[in-house]
Amino acid sequence: MPGSPAWTVVLAPLASAVSVLLAGSAMGAVVQGLAWVGHAAVATVLVVVVGALLLPVRAWLVAPAQLSALVLLVTAWFTGSGVLGFLPGPAALGELSALLGGAGQQIDTGLPPVAATPEILLLVTLGFGTIAIAVFGLAVTVAAPAAAGVPLLVVFAVPTALQPDLLPWWALVAAALGYGVVLLLRPDRLRQAPAGAAVVAVAVLGALLAGLLAGQVGTSGRFDAAGGTGDADGSIGLNPFTSLRGQLTRSEPRPLFRVQGLGQPTYLRALTLQGYVPQEGWKAGRPLPGVPLTGPLPPSTSGPAATQDVQVENLGFRDYWLPVFGDPTRIGVTSPSWAYDADGGIAYSERPQSEDGWTQSMRLPEPTAEQLRAASGPATVDRAYLDTTGVDPRVTAIAEQVTAGAANPFDRAMALENHFTGPGSPFTYSLATAPGGDGDALVDFLTRGRTGYCEQYASAMGVMLRAVGIPARVAVGFTAGDPDGSGARTVTTEDAHAWVEAWFPGYGWMTFDPTPLADGRTIDPTYVQQAREEAGGTPAREQAPQPEPTAAPPTPQAGGATPEPPPAEDPAQAPAPLAGLGSFWPVLVAVLIALAVAAVVLTPGLWRRRQYAQRSGLARAGGDGAATAAWDEVLAASRDHGVPVPPGDTVRAAADRIIDRHALAGRPAEALQELARRVEASWYGGLLPEPGVLDGLVDEVRTAIAAGGSSLRARVLPPSVVPEAVRRMRRPDEETAADPGPARDGDPADRV
Template identity: 45%
Template sequence: MSAGPGDVSAGSGRVVDTSTVSSAAAAMSVALASTAFSGVIADARWVIPALLTIGLVAGTGVFGRTMRWWPPLVVLVQGLALTTALTTLFTKQALLGFLPGPAALGELSGELTRALDLVREGVPPVPAETALQALVCLGLGLVAILVDIIAVALQAPAVAGLVLLCVYAIPASLADDMLPWWSFVGGALAFALLLASGGHHQRWQRRESRDAVAGNIFGRTTSAVAGASVVIALLTGTVFTGVGTEGRLPGAGTTGFGTSSGGVGLQPFTSLRGQLDRSRTVDLFRVRGLTRETYLRAMTLRKFDPANGWKMDGLTQGVDASQPLPLPEGTDISTGTPMRVDIEPLGYRDPWLPVFGTPEVVSGMGPDWRYDPAAGIVFTQTRQQSRPYSEQLTLSSPTPQQLRSANGPVRIDPAYLDTTGIPPEVADLARRLTADQPTDFDKATALNRFFTDPSNGFSYELETAPPSSSSALSDFLFRGKRGYCEQFASSMAVLLRAAGIPSRVAVGFTSGYQDGDARMITTDDAHAWVEAYFPGWGWTTFDPTPLDDGRTSLPDYLHREPAPGQALPPPGVSTPPTPTSPGQQPQPGVVDDGERNAVPQPGRTDTGSGPWPAVLLVVLVALVIAACPAALREARRRLRLRTVAEGGPGAAGVAWRELLDEFWDRGTRPEAARTVRHSANALIDGYALDAEGSRAVRALVGAVEREWYAPSDREPDPAVAESLREAVAALHRSAPLSWQDRLLPRSVLRR
């Protein structure tokens, strides 16, 4: 029996499926191109999920083509595999832990929406948060499918290079600096690999010898193409460094602000869980003329999202910041300490221009800066250099009595009173903490004291407590009680709104440290605090973060307030017990909502153990699925060998079918029109069996012919089992199976 179409002779050595080689090259090229994201993502937590996603997409394509599925069906199954990977890695509501259902898809949609907010508002490099990992894996998974279609199904690997170029375009458009040089090398090698593995299909067969494949992939031509690609990529990346915008301005889309020297910018860091990374200290500003310590405000956030924390919302085009600035919206009183400060940006680069107090005139920062009186923010939507600027301001300092007597209409956007998404137990806590306070100012100071009073158990730490429910806000207020400024500011702003007081979160810096005649503000001074609205006086600063390093710049009206022992719920109000670990005693004065069955918030995926249990489950399921064909082949082999060993009727025919399957596993499919003896001779010659193997095959053929054509009462041949064993052993000597052929036996998959 001769080899079928698309096969090679056994004498040519081990063979490989060239489409599988091209699929592996396509997956490897996408993985190499993804190194470009290292220029905009601060850590490597995204790498393993991305590689798992790319590998699953490629593996699904290989399996579908091995089964000879209809090509559109292969693409459809790859899309389903990508969806399954995303729901397994980044959601908690997947059916059976890995199947995408309506709840899991809704949760995934929330994560992707949050990731888009991070891209729009963050300053590269950004931390690899779970939402951002989901977005990167989605993008790379789609690219892997597209490259697989173009390079493998359509056999046009050169065109697939354009898709890989798009992978570079995304991080290049977000990074202000040049991407890492080794990412360009990775991309060049990826393109060369694609060309080498897919460019010879017109003369390659479906199954080709390993030597031929290796010669095409690692030959002299491929090495020359790879070397030239690396050189061109490095030169291009070095020369064209002007490509790139920071892409994080609200409504700006493709514009940014920065310097070529690099620098540090702010992002609205007010998700209620996470870690504050202060691995290195960078000088940001040198300030002269500041006669009193106060906060340097860069931006304010007014929208509370229960799943993701506070967000910027409603920023308008404002007014020209180079002209005299109007009072903030809802502010009538402009009394206070006038100042003129000179601010020199050092390592700071951002579209937000930080200002002190109530700005009246800002100058020197360049053109195209805007001021939004409602948000109190100075910002730009054009790329320009960081320049020293001056600010003329009024630093308001009302007394406690003046704030207690503040009254009148609340002339600000009603969004600052929005309580949507605040859990009922948090709203109840706000009512209990402020029940005995006569004025809004007293309510605000009571809430501030709730966080700063040591007896209530809150502590400033750079790591939050592990989550114990679906609500990060409830976890912090009632159980964890440790975190950094974003947790404290976010939580107090929510409590203020629940108490009926307009609030927002401010992001910026404390006033730094004295350095000669100037003050130095560094990354260690990055901070978030709370601003509450009082009619007439406008937005007034509160800071609930219990810092003990002297970096706070509290206003006088908080310093003058007496500090009572505690600000707890009034007597007689029952307080559910706080969950404690074994051996731990409940802390006195700790309030707990007791909600153990809170409804999970959409879009939230952060868990204490991260995505790794789900990753292990995906790997386990993939291994089980991958092992199924080999397990079925082994079960069939054992059943046949037992039948042959028993020597019952039909044993010779069963042995012959097992021998044919051994040849089929090696790529040689028997032809039904040939006789048993003719087929056996073709197999002996095609695989160059040795003398012992040839004798065993011919002996088996004789037993088959006697069984099929002799009288039915003839005794079974007891030597059939030994002939089969010797024939298979000889075949293993002349043409051993590769691991791919063992894992995906053709005799099982192509029936």
């Protein structure tokens, strides 16, 4: 800005860096430790420094150079195979791809706050660097700081999406201050900075107070926002299998509950899944309207049962669900917001919360195997528990083949469980799910991979039960934990588990567990043990946890025949996959889309700056063409700010129009009138301006016009660079010429 001290040129770049880091402070809610802060700061500062150095040289070079610098930074920081240590060759790109793929897996399976691994730190570095490029382009290059709020919102929204818990107040304040900084810390706004800071402070305070009064401060959605994730250590949440895997892959298990009075170990159920969507799996939906936990609860089972009373101490669980044992008949809680859905067998709340502890009375069903075999009658549960819409016919065929010799629903359920856990079963337990290739994940698991953890086994058996006419659902929660030596049991994240519940007429929901565990955590109900004994002894669950998927033998077919194994692929012909490429492509596509959008948004503003630089240079040089360049720039500035000059106006009429419509007064009005006189003298009198005269007048007029109000469109999409937006006006003595021909440099033809 003319007349401003030289040091003020650093204000806008500095503000863009500060705003990105302040808005990104919420990342502390989802990444452990402070290592991410250093990576974010280095990436942001690098981008801003490169931009500040190149902006005076060539504005269009800024964004490509910033992106190149960011790539060089991550190559040197996160790979060991860069050319000369920092140039991204094929090997270095392969390393970065693998790291990004690993970051995607950690996000999919981890629970916030995730560990600051190299994969996560690479993602943080690239994320902050990319956002810094966007903020710098809008706030500094195009000089549209208000538009920079969009990428700043992205910085703030990423941790919100990963951690939908109530964010601390300081994260909200930091984000708002970051936006205030980028708006206020500019050379042309220094005099307004005190008042602007007061406005920002009042706005932040008002927003926080309004949120508190509404009871909605934070980013946590209500229960009907199905599809979210859990929000605390040990949480099951609305994306149960993602959180479940995250618990099982923790480097150190975390205690969740301490249970007293549990004489008979049983599963601790957090939620049940009713809906199965092919290729997507079992989904958590909104429970039915429940009854308050203030009195006796309606039972969901009948028949013989043992009763127990337990006390649960919460050591670190916060969620929409209140985990319960068996068939609860009474639950004592302190919060009045909990409700119980007897049909789903779940206690829930509209918002995630942490109950310090609770008591529970329950029924533990104890029907015999013979009683379940004899169970008969119509299915009185929701028909949705039998829904197999869209299930691949091959799954149904496998289920019918496995249960071909079973005469009743109970024996069919046992046949399916033994298919996964019985002697000679080809299925193995591992957190590393074997890759498929058939196109249907469930078919792949049943016919090719045969390796997975409780999610795959419970999901498969639940669908197969429905396929043979047995109502089924998947339950997600925890095993009974381990005794702690004092008569109590401790349940940790390592006990996270999924199993199957099948419905029998007259008895209700009965538990089956098809996961082939060999570590003693499986709980077989009495009826399952009896059925195993009747079949010739209690077969051991032979498969121990495996660190990696192993090749599985083919599944025996009916009649004892063994199918032909699929032909092995020739390693010499199979292409070598690039590690992590599958997870890298979505990130790459997202970055390319963001850059494309940024290019579309920034190009008009950059072209307008280039126009100004060229015209200002011509005006400053004086001589032939100086007056034309100076006058074109004033007309363009006026048009950008909403006042186009009609083609029929003379130079003086145009100057009067600009002064009137932009409310110019004092020195800016005098500068425009002086400029108009010098343009007329040059065009009509041949008096060429001297060097260093017109450019100062142009800058005074441009600054005054912009001070009267600068719209976002004037910054991002200036009308003067839109095709046919600048219409040149003719001299009065040539207005009647049929074809004046092209204007020569310095010739006023076709101009005011």
